[in-house]
Amino acid sequence: MAGISVVASSDKKLITTLLAQAFVEDPVIRWMLPDRGKDHLFFQAMLTTGHGRDSGRDVAMLDGTAVGASVWDPPGFAVRKVDEMRGIAGFICALGKRASYGQELDELCAEYRPNQPYWYLPLIGATVQGQGVGTSMLHARLDGMAGAVHLEASNEANVPLYERFGFEVIGEIDLPHGGPKLWPMRRPG
Numbered sequence: 001m002a003g004i005s006v007v008a009s010s011d012k013k014l015i016t017t018l019l020a021q022a023f024v025e026d027p028v029i030r031w032m033l034p035d036r037g038k039d040h041l042f043f044q045a046m047l048t049t050g051h052g053r054d055s056g057r058d059v060a061m062l063d064g065t066a067v068g069a070s071v072w073d074p075p076g077f078a079v080r081k082v083d084e085m086r087g088i089a090g091f092i093c094a095l096g097k098r099a100s101y102g103q104e105l106d107e108l109c110a111e112y113r114p115n116q117p118y119w120y121l122p123l124i125g126a127t128v129q130g131q132g133v134g135t136s137m138l139h140a141r142l143d144g145m146a147g148a149v150h151l152e153a154s155n156e157a158n159v160p161l162y163e164r165f166g167f168e169v170i171g172e173i174d175l176p177h178g179g180p181k182l183w184p185m186r187r188p189g
Contacts, residue, residue: 004132006140009059009069012047018059018069019043022125027180028154032101038094043123045090047071050083051122058140060126060133068126068133072141075117101177108173109152112184118148134158138165148189152182159183 009015020039023029033042047057052071060068079087092099113120126133142149142165151167153159159169167185174181 003063004136005061006058006070006137007061008055009057011059012044012057014059014066015052015057015069015071016040016043016047018066018127019046019071019123019125021127022068026125026154028105028175028182031175031177031179032098032105033095034098035096038096041090041094045087045094046123048083048090049079049087050077051079058137060137062128062131062133067128067131068124068137070124070137070141071122073120073122075119075147077120101175101179104176105182108175109182109184112152112171112173113150114148114186116148118150118186118189119145121149121151124151134161135164138162142187146189149187150185152184154180154182156181156183159185162187 017040020043024036024039029039029042033039051073054074056072056074058070058072059066091102095102124134124137149167151162153162162185165187167187169183170186171184172181173184
């Protein structure tokens with residue numbers, strides 16, 4: 001895509017800000033976190049748990065401006081206990097009374113995750129739409145990646161994008177408490 005570059009980044013503040021902006025209207029985030037003012041705390045907690053550590057965080061630049069971020073976990077990724085404890089505190093601060101929603105979401109998604117090693121894409125988002133940012137971020141990682149890749153699409157509008165990269169919908173999760181749907185997707189290795 002013309003004008004779009006994707007670079008590895010360790011700038012957690014920038015990535016947190018980009019994800020908070022990108023997911024502001026996301027149905028699953030709004031179900032879990034109706035208070036938009038706490039989005040930044042939520043995504044900060046996600047990164048605190050270690051998602052994307054070891055060079056698994058990318059930022060998309062459009063004509064020199066940061067417009068998207070993705071977070072990738074390699075096969076065998078596990079949250080370290082110290083990071084889990086810090087993350088839990090952040091999730092409780094962000095989600096408040098809806099902290100159980102996040103736990104239920106994680107438990108429902110875990111049922112669809114592969115038993116063998118796989119790459120995991122827990123977060124990808126763009127602050128601008130229709131510019132090829134998501135496509136560029138996916139190409140940057142997937143073009144040279146070997147092995148299975150798993151994600152959960154939180155917005156049905158994004159399913160066709162992932163399908164263009166070889167992902168297949170492997171289920172549909174109806175979130176409790178009147179929540180929206182979520183689509184676990186896998187790209188075979």
